[in-house]
Amino acid sequence: MFSVSCFDVTPINQEHIGEIVREAHHFQETQRVNNFDENLDTYIYANETSPTGYQNYRIVTDEVIDYRARVKGEFIDQVVKQGLYEIYYHPDRRRLVALCRKDDAFKATGIFENRFPMQLEKHRFNILGIIDDSTDVRSARFDVKIETVTGVSLKGSGINNTQYYANMLSSGQLTGVIVTYDHGDKTVTFRVSVDGTLLFYTNLSEYECLDFIDMLYAI
Template identity: 95%
Template sequence: MFSVSCFDVTPNNNQEHIDEIVREAHHFQEIQRVNNFDESLDTYIFANETSPTGYQNYRIVTDEVIDYRARVKGEFIDQVVKQGLYEIYYHPDRNRLVALCRKDDAFKATGIFENRFPMQLEKHRFNILGIIEDSTDVRGARFDVRIETVTGVSLKGSGINNTQYYANMLNSGQLTGVIVTYDHGDKTVTFRVSVDGTLLFYTNLDEYECLDFIDMLYAI
């Protein structure tokens, strides 16, 4: 089970300039006061391989200050510096950034991109109603949909979008997410998509398979 968040990219500068700078490796450094000591905090952005569909891979290694009460050599400290490691993919032509990490970490990783490069990022919200409708498609003989609500009630089946309860749920704004099982390529993929756009995959996919699946969801 792994979490993925997708962000739509709006360039603040010309696209060609952004494409040029994000292809390179970068190192940033800042000084921050931690436990009455000036710590040097480093951030590295390593540009790696490009996927067959045009996503550029980046590995972000960054020093993070964490509030943590502890004792070291007889002295109490209130903060520690830990090293965070994040994996993201950026598609320059589709203006799309995919963070393969927990939701909180996704905002940390993409925030580094947004702060360092001339771009604005907005978390993408997938068309949940379209995904539910798509699950009733003729392909849906194998689809299994479970709708989750704020009240903890779940609906399960292939024709739930035609029920009065489903209509009432939408009208009252109770929808929180949907779990769907899709046949995709040679795999059966079970995933959850929430109303805030976070994806949670229950099926093991490699990174390229995950990106292909996300492209399919964008098209719905």
């Protein structure tokens, strides 16, 4: 099981947006930690490009964490840990995909937004379109489960035509949908929430995940 968040990219300066495709970047800042000036480093490494044009980046960054501990007889209130994140960026589709938990996705993409001429907005997938598509056009291959804020779930085909479904939408109770269907040579089960976060229950390679996301964007 793994989480994915997608962000739509708006270039601030189109002329210089291509600078992020360099082989590597290094940034450093100084922050006061436990009464000591720590140098915090961030490295962004450019790796391979997927067959569909996504550039892979690995982010290694020092992060200050509030944590009460004792070291060599002295108490400290903060520690510096090293975070590691995987990002895929597609310059033509203006799309950034973070292969990490939702909170970590905002950390990783925040580094891109602060360092490069771009604005990012988390993409919210057309969840109603996914429900309609899965219960209508592809009903022979799809299994869909709808989740609500009250913990009630709906499962089966044609559920989007029920009165309960209509009442749920009008009252804003929809929180997410879990869908299972065939994609390529695999049967994929995933959850998409109303805030756009994807949670995959099926093991996919990174390239398979990117292809799947492209399909969701088209719905």
